[in-house]
Amino acid sequence: MTTDTISTAADTPKAAGFVSSRRWLLWSGIAALCAWVLVPIYLVALGALGGRQGVYIWPKTGLPTGISLEPFILFLKTEGVVQSFLNSLGAAGITVALSILLGAPAGYALARYDFRGKDSYRLLVLLTRAFPLAILALPLTVSFIRLGLYDTIVGVGLIHTVLALPFAALVTQGIFLGVPKELEEAAWVFGCTRIQAFFKVVAPLALPGIVATAVFAFVISWNEVFAASVLTVRNRTLTAYLLTVLSESPMHYRFAGGLMLILPSVVFIFAVRRYLFAIWGISSK
Amino acid sequence: MTNSRPWIPYLLILPSVAFLALLFVVPLVQTIWLAVSDNGVLSLDNAERMVTDINFTRSVKNTFLLTIAVVPVQIAIALAMGTMVAKVGRGRETILWIWTIPLGISDLAAGLVWLSILQNTGYLNSLLFGLGIIGRQASWLSYQTPVALFIAIAVAEIWRGTAIVMVIIVAGLNQVPKEFKEAAEIFGAGPWTRFWRITLPLIRPALQSALILRTVLAFEVFAVVYALGGRNFPVLVGEAYNWQNQNQNYSVAAAYAVLIMIISLAATLIYLKALKVDPERLP
Numbered sequence: 001m002t003t004d005t006i007s008t009a010a011d012t013p014k015a016a017g018f019v020s021s022r023r024w025l026l027w028s029g030i031a032a033l034c035a036w037v038l039v040p041i042y043l044v045a046l047g048a049l050g051g052r053q054g055v056y057i058w059p060k061t062g063l064p065t066g067i068s069l070e071p072f073i074l075f076l077k078t079e080g081v082v083q084s085f086l087n088s089l090g091a092a093g094i095t096v097a098l099s100i101l102l103g104a105p106a107g108y109a110l111a112r113y114d115f116r117g118k119d120s121y122r123l124l125v126l127l128t129r130a131f132p133l134a135i136l137a138l139p140l141t142v143s144f145i146r147l148g149l150y151d152t153i154v155g156v157g158l159i160h161t162v163l164a165l166p167f168a169a170l171v172t173q174g175i176f177l178g179v180p181k182e183l184e185e186a187a188w189v190f191g192c193t194r195i196q197a198f199f200k201v202v203a204p205l206a207l208p209g210i211v212a213t214a215v216f217a218f219v220i221s222w223n224e225v226f227a228a229s230v231l232t233v234r235n236r237t238l239t240a241y242l243l244t245v246l247s248e249s250p251m252h253y254r255f256a257g258g259l260m261l262i263l264p265s266v267v268f269i270f271a272v273r274r275y276l277f278a279i280w281g282i283s284s285k
Numbered sequence: 286m287t288n289s290r291p292w293i294p295y296l297l298i299l300p301s302v303a304f305l306a307l308l309f310v311v312p313l314v315q316t317i318w319l320a321v322s323d324n325g326v327l328s329l330d331n332a333e334r335m336v337t338d339i340n341f342t343r344s345v346k347n348t349f350l351l352t353i354a355v356v357p358v359q360i361a362i363a364l365a366m367g368t369m370v371a372k373v374g375r376g377r378e379t380i381l382w383i384w385t386i387p388l389g390i391s392d393l394a395a396g397l398v399w400l401s402i403l404q405n406t407g408y409l410n411s412l413l414f415g416l417g418i419i420g421r422q423a424s425w426l427s428y429q430t431p432v433a434l435f436i437a438i439a440v441a442e443i444w445r446g447t448a449i450v451m452v453i454i455v456a457g458l459n460q461v462p463k464e465f466k467e468a469a470e471i472f473g474a475g476p477w478t479r480f481w482r483i484t485l486p487l488i489r490p491a492l493q494s495a496l497i498l499r500t501v502l503a504f505e506v507f508a509v510v511y512a513l514g515g516r517n518f519p520v521l522v523g524e525a526y527n528w529q530n531q532n533q534n535y536s537v538a539a540a541y542a543v544l545i546m547i548i549s550l551a552a553t554l555i556y557l558k559a560l561k562v563d564p565e566r567l568p
Binding site: 026029030033037040041043044046055056058059098103105109110113121124128130131136137138139142159162165169219225226247255257262268269270273276 | 444452455
């Protein structure tokens with residue numbers, strides 16, 4: 001960046017003009033791509049808040065006229081919406097808890113120990129990535145019926161944990177690698193047991209990263225459609241509920257459903273934006 | 286660390302191994318067995334029923350075409366985003382946040398978002414009408430307009446799925462040492478040469494994992510298709526879903542699942558081979 005500004009200042013006016021037109025091109029490209037992401041979200045929000053009449057306005061201006069919260073609240077009052085929202089929260093909560101509880105210890109082992117079978121374990125975790133995991137819900141229908149897990153939030157949470165766990169193990173490995181070993185060893189020297197050292201020294205330092213991992217596990221579960229639709233009938237998650245009522249819902253209900261799916265995820269991505277690139281840098285190695 | 290207690294790492298990974306064995310390996314074996322058996326004996330009946338089904342060829346063709354259309358565009362947009370944002374100082378964080386928003390959006394929601402734009406009284410038609418290109422509402426998502434429907438689904442997939450590719454590629458670009466670029470610049474390499482000969486080879490590991498991830502996900506495409514086109518555009522996972530939930534035929538659904546797995550594994554192996562990452566050339 002610094003070399004850029006220096007050369008701009010030192011160059012002749014003609015070259016400076018060339019540079020600034022390139023700058024202009026750069027920023028219009030960035031603006032276009034930002035609009036490409038944001039405008040569709042804005043438009044579906046208009047659809048969700050425009051109600052039944054809004055759908056049939058023709059031609060549309062794209063301006064926020066005639067919108068109110070009322071249609072969205074009406075959608076929330078539709079039978080099954082709130083329940084499926086709560087079910088989604090429950091399944092995502094189970095996914096977060098299980099994938100961190102099972103994944104973080106594995107990540108810690110990968111980061112701190114050399115042991116026989118470490119490579120095979122990593123292979124197992126990476127192998128899950130080459131499989132369309134949600135499809136494994138298909139045979140689980142039968143065993144889940146037998147175990148009483150079919151059509152329950154716990155069952156959905158379990159299959160979503162299969163999606164989130166490999167990710168959690170790999171990412172927490174990277175997070176624990178980032179906590180200096182020396183700090184932990186110093187704690188031992190001062191008389192901490194291993195468990196004390198972990199909870200008093202390592203855990204606080206690793207916490208932000210682990211929270212970010214948890215948020216991702218949440219988003220993975222919140223957004224999953226296929227497994228949730230296959231494994232539930234009455235206790236549907238929000239995605240499964242929307243998928244099954246889709247064909248008989250009026251347009252503005254579909255848009256309201258879409259908006260309801262988007263909002264929490266956007267907030268969560270905003271909350272962990274600092275960790276996004278660190279996490280994916282780690283997990284794509 | 287000390288090896289006084291060698292069982293500690295095994296204790297730590299055991300819960301996750303047990304979990305994955307129960308809910309990943311077992312269902313995997315079950316799926317394969319369901320697909321290749323009939324009343325407990327080996328049989329190819331399910332595969333035959335799958336292949337002779339009226340929607341089979343179309344769903345294979347649609348899924349492959351969609352993957353071929355979507356994945357390269359996503360890689361290209363993500364690379365453009367990565368190179369653009371590298372030139373930005375202030376505002377970089379905000380731009381990256383906006384571009385990563387679709388990461389949190391499910392394929393079902395993406396389908397519904399684009400439905401609001403592409404439905405008959407939607408914003409695309411309004412725009413085209415305003416510009417005088419169309420005289421009355423055109424329909425884009427019906428079975429009579431298969432090409433338009435295909436493009437609509439591809440656009441929705443590109444809109445949603447590019448974010449993850451971008452994040453992986455930007456993470457890869459961040460790891461490229463500045464010295465490489467500066468050295469190339471000193472030796473007179475122009476921006477294009479630098480991009481093709483320096484940057485692209487150096488982010489090959491990131492490209493590889495982005496390609497694997499996106500391709501496997503592209504073969505799983507389902508909800509976005511259903512939200513936009515309903516049953517008008519059969520894809521593999523959609524067929525598996527229908528056989529399972531509508532026809533209650535778990536064996537044919539499993540046959541579809543096995544087919545999707547074989548395709549995903551094959552794609553992964555091809556990427557691993559074609560983009561071989563030489564560990565010694567990593568920065």
